[in-house]
Amino acid sequence: MKKLKMGIIGCGRIGSTKHVEAIVKNADIIEAVATCDIVLDKAKSCSEKIEGLTNQKPKYYTDFIEMIENEEIDFVSIATESGYHYEIAIEALKRGKNVLVEKPMALSTAHMDHMCALAKEKDLKLGVCFQNRFNPPIEELRQKIDSGAFGHVNYAVANVRWNRDREYYNQAPWRGTWQLDGGSLMNQCTHNTDLLQWMLGGDVDEVYGVVRNFQHKYIEAEDFGGALIKFKNGSVGILEGTSTIYPKNLEETLSVFGEFGTVVIGGLAVNKIKTWKFPDEDSHPFMELPDPDTVYGSGHVPLYRDFYEAIINNRKPKISGEDGRKAVEIVLAIYKSALEGKPIKFPFDFSTEKMKDWNGHYVVRG
Numbered sequence: 001m002k003k004l005k006m007g008i009i010g011c012g013r014i015g016s017t018k019h020v021e022a023i024v025k026n027a028d029i030i031e032a033v034a035t036c037d038i039v040l041d042k043a044k045s046c047s048e049k050i051e052g053l054t055n056q057k058p059k060y061y062t063d064f065i066e067m068i069e070n071e072e073i074d075f076v077s078i079a080t081e082s083g084y085h086y087e088i089a090i091e092a093l094k095r096g097k098n099v100l101v102e103k104p105m106a107l108s109t110a111h112m113d114h115m116c117a118l119a120k121e122k123d124l125k126l127g128v129c130f131q132n133r134f135n136p137p138i139e140e141l142r143q144k145i146d147s148g149a150f151g152h153v154n155y156a157v158a159n160v161r162w163n164r165d166r167e168y169y170n171q172a173p174w175r176g177t178w179q180l181d182g183g184s185l186m187n188q189c190t191h192n193t194d195l196l197q198w199m200l201g202g203d204v205d206e207v208y209g210v211v212r213n214f215q216h217k218y219i220e221a222e223d224f225g226g227a228l229i230k231f232k233n234g235s236v237g238i239l240e241g242t243s244t245i246y247p248k249n250l251e252e253t254l255s256v257f258g259e260f261g262t263v264v265i266g267g268l269a270v271n272k273i274k275t276w277k278f279p280d281e282d283s284h285p286f287m288e289l290p291d292p293d294t295v296y297g298s299g300h301v302p303l304y305r306d307f308y309e310a311i312i313n314n315r316k317p318k319i320s321g322e323d324g325r326k327a328v329e330i331v332l333a334i335y336k337s338a339l340e341g342k343p344i345k346f347p348f349d350f351s352t353e354k355m356k357d358w359n360g361h362y363v364v365r366g
């Protein structure tokens, strides 16, 4: 089988773990020829980690443009701070490279549009790391929706009830900033927002949102968000995402309610079926699945394989730029709604940068 050559850009928390795991477990089809991080030690140690696991040593770089121009690369994976995804993706696409980008793919509607348009113009693949779509219970749910078993899907609820403490934000100062990240909705909750919109049918009519910063005074963005999402097909999404749960991560749950079906998928990170009810079904074998090692799960492995197949077979990746854009657009609508105090009709233009004037720090006590 033809192998594709790739380079990782950003060898931090996710780049050096889940991306490396995906490369190693897809070593029959993918070869990492280079790693890049502006911090030399991180690029080097990521390269050594890959060498230790595959016996092939990627070269390491501190400048991604140099890496792209020096190496024969079919695609790059971008795992830098969210606010840098856009600029790096554009430079890679301009140089003829397919791009797999971490979530959120960018932090503004205009940037996401530009990325999608350039990939199309250059006939390159743009894929987004919403790896939870590959969780076996999520795939089962999606098939059930596609089969029509639910009848009309009335509404769905996404809850992300996690904890992020001061140490998490101290580890990386970009987190919780409007320029490079956003808060619990844009960072922790985009996965479940993506799943919710994927199950309900995609096209949104309008969004009403509330965001707060209840107790993380040292970050700019929100630590709680709630929203009502009206879809054009009549379905309704209810979203709740927070990083305030005492004392630790509680759950990431997606519930879907239809005329003839109820499914609740929970666990630490939507990895376990809790309720599975249809006229002739009362349970599902995936009710006993274990929690993953981290909330990131194992979805990067099938996601990389799908991206490989998309390039080889010249088809869209399962989660293309246009697909990855939808969850970010919903979160941006929630932010805009909170800033303006009214529902937001789609389409609209917004970016996290415009939240710099927001002051939603909520004084719990005096």
Ligand SMILES: NC(=O)c1ccc[n+]([C@@H]2O[C@H](COP(=O)([O-])OP(=O)(O)OC[C@H]3O[C@@H](n4cnc5c(N)ncnc54)[C@H](O)[C@@H]3O)[C@@H](O)[C@H]2O)c1
Binding pocket: 009, 010, 011, 012, 013, 014, 015, 036, 037, 038, 039, 042, 062, 063, 064, 079, 080, 081, 082, 083, 084, 102, 103, 104, 129, 130, 131, 172, 187, 295, 296
């Ligand atoms: N899919 C998931 O489940 C998941 C989980 C965690 C993080 N993420 C996303 O992955 C991204 C990275 O998050 P993280 O927690 O790993 O961050 P991190 O801060 O640990 O790592 C980011 C790395 O990018 C490097 N970097 C910055 N600019 C660069 C450049 N121009 N060239 C090369 N390297 C550069 C930094 O030096 C740093 O090492 C974020 O967008 C985040 O939202 C996704």
